[in-house]
Amino acid sequence: MNGKIAFFGGIYNNYLALEAAIADAHGRDISQIYCLGDLGAFGPHPDRVFPLLIENGIQTVQGNYDHSIGHALEDCQCGYTDPRDNHFASLSYAYTLENTSPEYRHWMKQLPAEIRFTWQNRSVLLCHGSPRKTNEFLWESTTSTAFLERLADEQDADIILGTHTGLHWHRRLENDRHFINVGVLGRPENDGTTNVWYTVLSVEEEEKTQGNSSVSVEFIPVRYDYEKLAREMEAENIPEEFIETIRTGWWTTCLEILPAKERRAGKY
């Protein structure tokens, strides 16, 4: 494969942001789009996400949510431990499970837990949380570089991409290896802005070292009609706390899992 490739993180039923991101990627000469899983949760009308992924040929990794919905498990396996966080997670899980058709549940059940390929002579590994555990949270402020180097060695990968935490970040490792959290399209990043994020990888030819190239990681903000999404969430009786996040860009739930630096960056 050649050229630029794009990566979408958790969609969380946000089909409007997904549409906007697909349109944005098409304007950037992207050769292939991948999605790293967690298609449901949070937003309205789960079934509107799948046709967009399928019709646009978006290869998708199975997130913990997709595994849960696919197998109709009791909970989302998000990995929260706080009772309030779990309360809100269970409301949105019940809604998504009830409103996902059997056809798409079956589709999700068969998604792979990881995808590997070679791109620009580099081995690329796509996972959901971490390569060793689907629902592992790898936060920027609690993941040492030494650990990521070990992960890249153990997995024999030059570029590892994940999502799951909801916040994008990038760590450059030795020998032009990379760990990248691609962000999510499902909800804003707890920074008071309403846009969501996806990631584009490309290679840059280096003039000084003839013939060598290095990986370039670009995080792309996506603006979409969040007001329309918020109104649809209201119409579906989705909890007010989730709608506030869509309208304000501040997280109101699932906060107790955040490490100190990430927590301080938010409002609540």
Add this chain to the structure above:
Amino acid sequence: MLLQPTVPMASLDELWFQVSGTLCNLKCEHCFISCSPVNDTFGYLSYERVMRMLKESVELGVKEYYFTGGEPFLNRELVPMIEQVLKVGPVTVLTNGTVLKADWLKRLQTAEQNSRYSLEFRVSIDGPTPEMNDPIRGERTFQRAINGVAMLCEYGFLPIITITRTWEENEEDAILDSFRAVLKEHGYHRPRLKVLPRLKMGGEEKRTEGYTPLERITPEMMEGFDVSQLLCNHSRVVTDRGVAVCPILIESESAQMGETLKESLVDFPLLEGACYTCYQYGSICANPSSKKVEA
């Protein structure tokens, strides 16, 4: 005699430093390793030893670091140790919050701001009132710890208040709500709480009860169990005597794993009653709260 399962060492993710050994300025009734001002069963770690172990840990790809004791801030080299560790990874300090000094916190605030990693404080308080906390932790310890929390907030930290569950589970929501209200009254506007189960050993064994012989894990109980819920699957603790399997079991003979980190990366047999608590509640030593076991 029950058969004991063993837990494989999957990956050394968290490294703990028993930085003040069993020395503590307090003498809490429920302390699982009976720390006190005079218990020197385990002593202080030196700065040089922590740096040596840190170097080995980076080679092994450790993800996170924890400082515990006793009371870690009794070790006069703690602040420079944290400053060094924050250069390579995230740090959590478990403190009783009663001996904090403003100039230490100022230095640590700067160190965290200059690091890409988080510095977390876990402050132990065992109830939302002096009436509930002080009989367990000692006279006036509630007020002193609350003052410590206020000081941490002043320097921009968001301490995790760590509470040992000494109440019935049906009282939990009311107690935690009251805890949040008290912390807000003292200027901590988004309180983070972590609830710990009681470990029925050390001081707690005398205070209430110990483990019965049946509170042990059998091989059958491990079938289908997510072994990563157990700390011994991905952590080790450095003491002044060597490397032990986890911070709960440092006093146990079976928990001594060797001199170097590399030597310590072997399977561990789940022989102890405390292993049963860890199995029951899961991840009891991680920063997020462990799960509540429904009655």
